[in-house]
Each structure stands twice: as structure tokens, then as C-alpha cells.
Amino acid sequence: MAIIKLTAIERRRLSVFITCLMLAIIAWVFVSLSNDHRYVIKEVVNFKNAPQRRAYRSLQSDTIDVTMEGSGWQMLFSKMDKQNRVVNIDLHTLDSKNFVVLSSQLKQINAERDAANQILAVSPDTLYFDFTNRMVKKVPVKLMLSVSYQKRFALANYISIKPSYITISGPASHIDKIAEWPTDSLKLNNINEDYNTRLNLRPVRDGSMVVFPKAVEVSIPVDEFTEKTLEVPVKLLNYNYDNVKIFPQKVKLRFTVSLKKYAETDENDFEAVADLNLWRNKGYSTLPVKLTRIPAFCKMVSIEPQNIDFIVKK
Template sequence: MAIIKLSATERRRVSVFFTCLLLAGSAWVLVTLSRTYNFKVRRVLTYNNTPQRRAFHSLQPDTVNVTVRGTGWQMLFSKMNAENLPVKIDLRTLDREDYVVLKAQIKDINKSHELQYEVIGFDPDTLYFDFSNRGVKRVPVRLMAAIKYQQQFAQSNHIIMRPAYVTITGPSNLIDHIPFWKTDSLKADDVGETINTRVNLEAVKEGNISIYPKSIQVIVPVNEFTEKTIEVPVKLINNPEYYNVKVFPLKVKVTFTTPLNNYTDIDAEYFEAQADLDLWKKHDYKMLPVKITKIPDFCKVVKIEPQYVDFIIKK
């Protein structure tokens, strides 16, 4: 294989050549990127000054092609930048018209200096809207929560939301199908005490719907749990023939977990234990399983002793 040997002078010349080539290429790139170009970007539209007396529904997607003027650098970074800065559109003219001409707002959009480059056009240039009756509806709030508790701690009472309802305003044909409104996710780990915080409501996705208020107070009662055991009488069900039935034992021991603040208050009256005689009549059971059919909120059965009861039927 032939090897080209260069003298020291020739190596210097080759080095100078490639250095000059690199500098020339860099200068060309800098000059090219410093020039002004027209290029298109995809932008989401957000609406200001929405009509208060007219409900509306956009007849086209809320993302449009925007023709802008900027440097080559801006064009390059517009392709690389993942942030999709919205363009704010004024809907004040919808009080008297059924459409909005975007071209008429270019001057105000450029004055706002919210975009990094000059807007020169939109595609589509005109937004059309469908109008319907504006309605008001009050719906319950649904809390979206992901809470992890410390060992032996848990939710000890019903969650309090203030307010528990929000008011939705918008086109009747849209809000009639909204049964509730979600919150943003409430996330918490290693919780060992009551949570008292404000949670934002889920953002409105349609520009013609509004909600009030935008956030609510959320109180999640949290307490330490412990075990307690009480005796509960066994109630016989499904005995329409009124057989004279005796069950043994008459009571079962129910072990359950309960919040510490309710420990002394909970007794047998808060529970109901049942044995179903249908299991004997229809399936020839020799012993009847015991089911707990009534239990206080936020208590959890750990075990029942015994789980089955004997019975004697006297006809």
C-alpha cells in the first residue's frame, strides 16, 4: 500500500488549507443563518376577551400554521425547540360577527413581543365559530388523588372539599354532557397527618367553556389505626317459613381496624353479622358462614371468630 510522505512544509500547507476551508465554511454558515427568512411554524391559539353573552364553538382546530419572519438562527431553533408558544387571539369581534380575521390582529400580536419573531400571516386566515345558547350548570367536583400513607396510618373520615361544586358556563349542548369536574392530581407520599391544601381544578380544554372557581380547598382526615375486637350478635336471614332456628354461637368476635379517635365510640351497634338460611335450604350447608354486612366507615374487618356457625332447626 502506497504511503504518501509529506515534508514539513507540505504538511503546514495542507494544515493551512483545511483551516482556511473550515473558517470559510463557518463564515458561510454564520452569514446564511444571520439572513432573514420567511418560514412556517405550528402554533396553538388561545383566546382573550371571549363573548359573555354568546356561547361559541370553534369550527376548526385550535392549532394553525403561522408564517413568520426571522433569522436563520430563529428558523433553526424553531425546529429544535419543543416549546409550543401559544398565539393569543382577541375574540371581541364575536359580539357582532360569527368569525375572526387573524390578519387584522397581526399588528397587535407583534406589539405584544410574546413571540421571538415577526408574524406575517396565518393559515387559515379566518376562524369561524358556531353559536348556541349559553348555559350555566353546577356540577360536583371529583378529586383525583394518589396518596401513600405511613404504616398504620390511613384516611379516617370523608374528604372535605370546599366548595364541593363548581359552576360551568358555556354552550348548553356541551355542558349538558358534563356530569362532574376533575381536579388536578393530588399526590403525597409517607403521609402521617391530616392533609389541608388547595388543589387546582383541571384546566378547561375548550375556549368557550369557563369554570368558577379555579381551585378548591381539600381536607383529607388522616389518623393512626389500631385493632379492636367486639362481640356481634348473629342475625339469621331468609327464613320466610319461620322455622324455629337456633344458631351456635349466638355471637361472633369481630376484629377490625379503626382510627384511634373513634376507638372508644365504636361498639356492636355499628355492626351487623348475618347467616343465610338459604344456604341450607338450597345447597344443604351443614354450617352457615357469617358475613359482616354493616360496618362503620373507614373500618376494615381483619377476622371473624368463628367464621361459621352451627344451627338447629325445630319444625
């Protein structure tokens, strides 16, 4: 291939030509973007003033096409910025109709928007809704919790959720299937003290449903745990003999308990039993000891002995 050799003057002329061409293109782009254009973007529908006596379900997508007018710069940035594109639709007419005409609400919609984001038209212009019987129900809150504790620390009491029940309302066919309502996920690592927070409930995905309230107060009591030993008497079950002796009459319990409850936890908080029917019906020569009452959040380490001897005198 032949190589074209340019003189110094020709190279300067070519450089000037390319520079002028680039400047002309940039100037044309700036002029074009400065002119007004009509353009279409998608916006998410947000319903407000929902009817209180009727449950509804939208028969369309949750987005609509919005026609706007603005400079080329606004059009360009609108294509790039996909956040906070929401159009508020008033549903008060659903008390008597099963559709909403958006063009009749344009003035109201635009009054909530700044001058640079005025809407000229929407598509579809009419939104249709399906109606069913509305149902109101109270369901318990389900705490979505993942937690780990520092060594020697643990949950010291029941977790408090206020309110523990929330109210949901919507189509009866949907509400009937809901037995509980979850919170947002809460993840805690290596905690060593009480934890209190305000936690949002999981938002509804169906615009025909309403959840109240939107958040709950969560309190997680945490304390340091230590080991304690107590002797607890063994209670004999199912005996019809006046003279039954058990050996030993008490068992030694080793368990962990929170420091706050260490002093107040005693043998009256536990119940240890042995069932004589195991000898009568199954021929046991020793009776296993079982704990039928243990304080909440105490964890057993050992029972000594685990089996007791007995003598039956007829």
C-alpha cells in the same frame, strides 16, 4: 491505487489552504446568519375574551402559521425552540359574527410581544367558528387518587374536596354527556399522617368549554388503626311468638378502629340481627348473625359466634 506523496512544504501549504477554507466558510455562515430573513413558524392559538352568550367551536386547527422577520440567528433558534409559542386571539367580535380576522388584531397581538418577536402576517388570516346553544351545568368533582398507607395506618374519615361541585359551560351537545369532572392524578405512597393539598382540575381540551374553578382543596384524614373488641346484643327479626329465646344473646365483635375514635366507639354504633324467617321458611336450625350497622371506616375482623341457637315455645 497510487499514493500521492507530498513534501513537507506541500503538506504545510495544503494545511494552510484547508484552514483558510474553513475560516472562510465560518465567516460566510456568520455573515449570513447576521442578515435579516423572513421565516415562518407554527404557533398555538390561545383564545381570550370568549363570548358569554354563545358557545363556539373552532373549525380550524389549534395552530397557525406565523410570518416573522429577524436575523438568521433568530430564525435558527426559533426552529430549535418549540416551547411557549402562543398567539393570543381576541374573540369579542364573535358576539355578532361567526369569524375573526387576525390581520385586524396584529397591532394588538404584537403589543403583547417583545420587539424581537413581532408578527408580520398570519395564515390563515380568518378563523371560522361553529355556534350552538350554550349550557351551564354543575357536576361533582372526581378525585383521581392512588394511595398506599404505612402498616397500621389507613383512611380515618371521608376525603374532603372543596368545592365538591364545579361549574362547566359550553355547547349543550357536549355538556349533556358530562356527569363528573376529574382532577389531575394524585399518587401518594406510604403515608402516615393527614394530607392536604391544592389539586388542579383536568384542563379542558375543547376551547368552547369553560370550567370554574380550576383547582380544588383536597384533605385526606389518616390515622393509626388498632383492634378493639365489643359485645353487641343480637336483635331478632320477624318473630310472632311471645316466647323465643336465643343463645347467646350477645355476639363478640373484633374490629379495627382509628386511635382518635377508639374511646368513643361502643356497642351502640353496631347492630347485629338474626332473622327467624330463615327457620320458618327454610328450616334453619341455627340463625346466622348479620351486621346491619357498622361505623364508617371500621373494618370487621371476626364475629363470634357467627350463628346462634334459638328455642321457640308455642
